[in-house]
Structure formats: structure tokens, C-alpha cells
Amino acid sequence: MTIAPSPAERRTETFAPWGGHADADELAHWTGVARTVADALAVDVVERDRSNALPVAPVALLRTSGLADLVVPTDLGGHGAHWETAFAVARVIARVDASVAQILGYSWLNQACAVFYGTDASHTRDVLARSAAGHWVWSDSFNPISPDLALVADGDRYLLNGRKAFATGAAVADVIVAGAIAEGGRHDGELVVFALDAGRDGIRHLGDWDNIGYRASASGGVEYTDVVVTDADVIGVDRDEPFSSVVTPGVQLLFGNIYLGVAEGALAQAAALTRARPNSWFLSGVDRYADDPITHRLFGELVSRTAAVEALADRLNRRYDEVVARGHATTADQRAAIEIEVARLKVVSTEVGLDVASRVFELTGASSTKSAIALDLHWRNLRTHSLHDPVDYKRIEVGAHFLNGTVQPVSLYT
Structure with a gap:
């Protein structure tokens, strides 16, 4: 598979297809x-x-x-x-x-x-x-914590070498997006972004993902050995334009929605288990756990906090459409604004999600810790992925901006 035929000549006209809102x-x-x-x-x-x-x-x-x-x-x-x-x-x-x-x-x-x-x-x-x-x-191997990939000119093409960790989905995807600073050739010194078919010669999926959560995410590493990269594979060059980096708030917004979804899933499973739970605690004065005021109080707390995160996520999901609609006219200030808003969601969705996925066990009792029930899957998934980038730095980012108007340097995490 070739990602795209090589055009005879590249124009500088850009394309931004998104606009309006979902009905x-x-x-x-x-x-x-x-x-x-x-x-x-x-x-x-x-x-x-x-x-x-x-x-x-x-x-x-x-x-x-x-x-x-x-x-x-x-x-x-x-x-x-x-x-x-x-x-x-x-x-x-x-x-x-x-x-x-x-x-x-x-x-x-x-x-x-x-x-x-x-x-x-x-x-x-x-x-x-x-x-x-x-x-x-599509997938990617953009992990900035791993050593950089080497993209070295070889005639009118490049050869890609190196290894990247945590390439979620790459082993089952059709396309892997990656980037590297070109050495020599027409892109010498530029950060080139390219899309490769995932089964290309020289690409090896390491299969080394064996963590407590996200176990079905195919998040193992990728190794590149003399992988041919042609002009047809290049989808762009990162020139520090604000619009190109709007993808990062999009990634963090995805995280916030997934954490929220995990919390909602944990609550739904806990509710089903509670309704089906026989008898009641002997001091409760009721016949069923589902009628226990303590059960109502805890569900009320967790559901209410989750609903607050949902309201913020819904607002930002709609807001993201407004941001990407600007396309390459996006300014640095506009890009910074959406990053700060999404950082707030990242903070609260992480905190609430982890709390909900853990405390549902207080509602469902010791019997819900059976392996067959797998109520722990929600917590294990969220605990694993919430370590993607430290949420404390999101708190700092939000606080510094609130107090001093400080904006963090643009990166693949901010």
C-alpha cells in the first residue's frame, strides 16, 4: 500500500475541511x-x-x-x-x-x-x-519520551531507523504516522511528518505491551530498520504553525472523554450489580442494598460529580469544532486558549474517573471483587492510561495561566 501517489509538484495551498456544528x-x-x-x-x-x-x-x-x-x-x-x-x-x-x-x-x-x-x-x-x-x-509512533528517529537521505528518498515505545494500535492499524528531523535531501533540517503503511518492509511491531490496564490496546513499541520513506509518504512539515499543534489539545480532549466514559461505565455496571444484590446490611433497616440510604448517598455523590465532568466535556467537544474550523488562520492565542480549557477537563476527568472507578466497590461489596465480574477493568484501564502524562503538570498549567496568564511551551503534551 502506498499512502498517496507522488505529485509532480507540491503546491503551498492548504486544506482545512471542518466547519459548523453537529446537529x-x-x-x-x-x-x-x-x-x-x-x-x-x-x-x-x-x-x-x-x-x-x-x-x-x-x-x-x-x-x-x-x-x-x-x-x-x-x-x-x-x-x-x-x-x-x-x-x-x-x-x-x-x-x-x-x-x-x-x-x-x-x-x-x-x-x-x-x-x-x-x-x-x-x-x-x-x-x-x-x-x-x-x-x-491510523496509528502513530510519535512518543516524545522515546529517542528520536533517524531520517537520513538516501538519493531521492530517505531511510528511517530507530525505535518508538507505546505505539497504540500500530500492530493492528493500516497506517502509522511518525515524524523525524530530516538529515540531507530536500527536507534537510525540517521536522517531517509522514504516514507509512504499517506492514512496510523494515517495520517490526515489538509486541511488548503487558500492563495492568489497556491490555487490548496493542500499545507495544515499533522498531524501524532502513524503512524507505519517499516523497509520497510525506503528509507535511511541522513549521511551528499554531494550527498544526491544535492536534494536541484534540488528543487531550479525547483522553478526557475516555476517562469520563470509563467512569460512566463503572457506574452503570455498579448500578446493575447493586440492583441484583440480595439482602441488605443488617443495620440498614431496609430489605435490599438498592434501598439503603448510604447506597443512595454514595451513588448520588459519584453520579453528580460525573455529570459535572460530562457538562464540561460536552462544551469543549463543541468548542473544538469552532477551533478547527479556523484552519490555518488559527492564531497562537486561540491555540493556547483551547489548550488551557482542555487541561481543566484533563484534571477533573482524571480525578473523578479514578475516584469513581475505585469507589464503586464500596457500593457493590466484596462479592464484586470476583474475577468473573471484572469490575476492576474500569479502574485498571483508567489507572494505566491516566499516567500517559502527569496530571500535576496540567494543574500547574491551569494555575499558572489563571494567576499570571502564563502559557506553556507547545509540545506533544501541551
């Missing part, structure tokens, strides 16, 4: 599709978690359901949905399977890198059209 029909349709997908995933989510198997069948489901092509414009073969809808879909799936929700969200955002980093409109449109035609699932 009620769009949201209802695609969240309905997401619930159907989530129901299918629920059948074997526990088994897949325990086996640490590659999520081949779940990713195939993302393709056949239409979700892989959700945010590609309709004139390019996609469904033309808005980011508000996409984040809502990810949240629904995260209630059941945060690993698959992560793969799907990353696919949209990595696919969108063709827009965020793109410098040639015809090339960007061609990449998105080919993606929709093939129902491609």
Missing part, C-alpha cells in the same frame, strides 16, 4: 452506532483483556461500522461528522472498552494530521480519499 440527528445516529459497537465489544471484552491479545476483530468492527471514516468529508468518501460527534462516540465505546475507544480516537486524530500538518491541498485531499476508500485505521 441532534448526527449525534443521535452515530452515538447509536457506537452503542451497537459497544454491545458487540462487551461480549468478549473481559476475555480479550485477560489474554492480552491483539484487537484484530474489534478493529475490523471499527471499519465495517463506518466509524473509521467518521470525520472524513463526505465529498472524499467519508461521513462528514463533526469532532463533537467523534468525541461522543469515543466516550460511548469507552464505557465498555477503553482500549478500543483509544485506538479509534487515535485513528481520527492521526488521520487528521494530514490536515493539521498538510501543506498541499491536493495531496491532503488525496490522502483522506484513499483512507476512506480503504477504511484505513
Whole structure:
């Protein structure tokens, strides 16, 4: 597979396809599709978690359901949905399977890198059209904590070498997005962003992901050995333009929605277990745990706090559509504003999500710790992924901006 045919000449015209807001029909349709997908995933989510198997069948489901092509414009073969809808879909799936929700969200955002980093409109449109035609699932190996990749000129092409950790979804995806500073050639000294077919010669998926949570996310590392990168693979060059870095608040907004979805899923499972729980605590004065005022109080607290996070997430999901609609006219101040808003969500969704996923056991009792029930899956997934980047630095970012108007340096985390 070649990501795109090499154009004879690259123009400098850019392409930003998103605009407007989702309407009620769009949201209802695609969240309905997401619930159907989530129901299918629920059948074997526990088994897949325990086996640490590659999520081949779940990713195939993302393709056949239409979700892989959700945010590609309709004139390019996609469904033309808005980011508000996409984040809502990810949240629904995260209630059941945060690993698959992560793969799907990353696919949209990595696919969108063709827009965020793109410098040639015809090339960007061609990449998105080919993606929709093939129902491609996208991934990346951009982890900035790993050593940088080496991209060295070899005639009129480049050779890519190095290793990246935590390449979520790469082992089951069609496309891997990566970046490296070119040494020599036409891009000498530039940070080049490129998209490679995941099975290209020289790409090795390490299969070294074996953590307590997110076990079905295929988050192992990727090793590159003399991987050929041609001009056709390049989707853009990172020139520190504000719009290109709007992808990072999008990633953090995805995280906030997934954490919220995990909390909602934990509450839903806890409620079902509580309703089915026989008898009651002997001091309660009621016949069922579901009628115990202490049970009501704790559910009331956790549900209310989760609803507050939901309100913030819904507002920011809609706001993100407004931000990306500006395209390459986006200013540094506008980019900073959405980053700060999303950082607030990251703080509260992490805190509330972890608290909810842990304290539901107080509602469901010792019997709910049985392995067969797998109520712990929600907490393990959230505990694992919430360590992606330290939430304390998000708190600092929000506080410093509130007090002094300070804006953090743009990075793949801020």
C-alpha cells in the first residue's frame, strides 16, 4: 500500500475541511452506532483483556461500522461528522472498552494530521480519499519520551531507523504516522511528518505491551530498520504553525472523554450489580442494598460529580469544532486558549474517573471483587492510561495561566 501517489509538484495551498456544528440527528445516529459497537465489544471484552491479545476483530468492527471514516468529508468518501460527534462516540465505546475507544480516537486524530500538518491541498485531499476508500485505521509512533528517529537521505528518498515505545494500535492499524528531523535531501533540517503503511518492509511491531490496564490496546513499541520513506509518504512539515499543534489539545480532549466514559461505565455496571444484590446490611433497616440510604448517598455523590465532568466535556467537544474550523488562520492565542480549557477537563476527568472507578466497590461489596465480574477493568484501564502524562503538570498549567496568564511551551503534551 502506498499512502498517496507522488505529485509532480507540491503546491503551498492548504486544506482545512471542518466547519459548523453537529446537529441532534448526527449525534443521535452515530452515538447509536457506537452503542451497537459497544454491545458487540462487551461480549468478549473481559476475555480479550485477560489474554492480552491483539484487537484484530474489534478493529475490523471499527471499519465495517463506518466509524473509521467518521470525520472524513463526505465529498472524499467519508461521513462528514463533526469532532463533537467523534468525541461522543469515543466516550460511548469507552464505557465498555477503553482500549478500543483509544485506538479509534487515535485513528481520527492521526488521520487528521494530514490536515493539521498538510501543506498541499491536493495531496491532503488525496490522502483522506484513499483512507476512506480503504477504511484505513491510523496509528502513530510519535512518543516524545522515546529517542528520536533517524531520517537520513538516501538519493531521492530517505531511510528511517530507530525505535518508538507505546505505539497504540500500530500492530493492528493500516497506517502509522511518525515524524523525524530530516538529515540531507530536500527536507534537510525540517521536522517531517509522514504516514507509512504499517506492514512496510523494515517495520517490526515489538509486541511488548503487558500492563495492568489497556491490555487490548496493542500499545507495544515499533522498531524501524532502513524503512524507505519517499516523497509520497510525506503528509507535511511541522513549521511551528499554531494550527498544526491544535492536534494536541484534540488528543487531550479525547483522553478526557475516555476517562469520563470509563467512569460512566463503572457506574452503570455498579448500578446493575447493586440492583441484583440480595439482602441488605443488617443495620440498614431496609430489605435490599438498592434501598439503603448510604447506597443512595454514595451513588448520588459519584453520579453528580460525573455529570459535572460530562457538562464540561460536552462544551469543549463543541468548542473544538469552532477551533478547527479556523484552519490555518488559527492564531497562537486561540491555540493556547483551547489548550488551557482542555487541561481543566484533563484534571477533573482524571480525578473523578479514578475516584469513581475505585469507589464503586464500596457500593457493590466484596462479592464484586470476583474475577468473573471484572469490575476492576474500569479502574485498571483508567489507572494505566491516566499516567500517559502527569496530571500535576496540567494543574500547574491551569494555575499558572489563571494567576499570571502564563502559557506553556507547545509540545506533544501541551
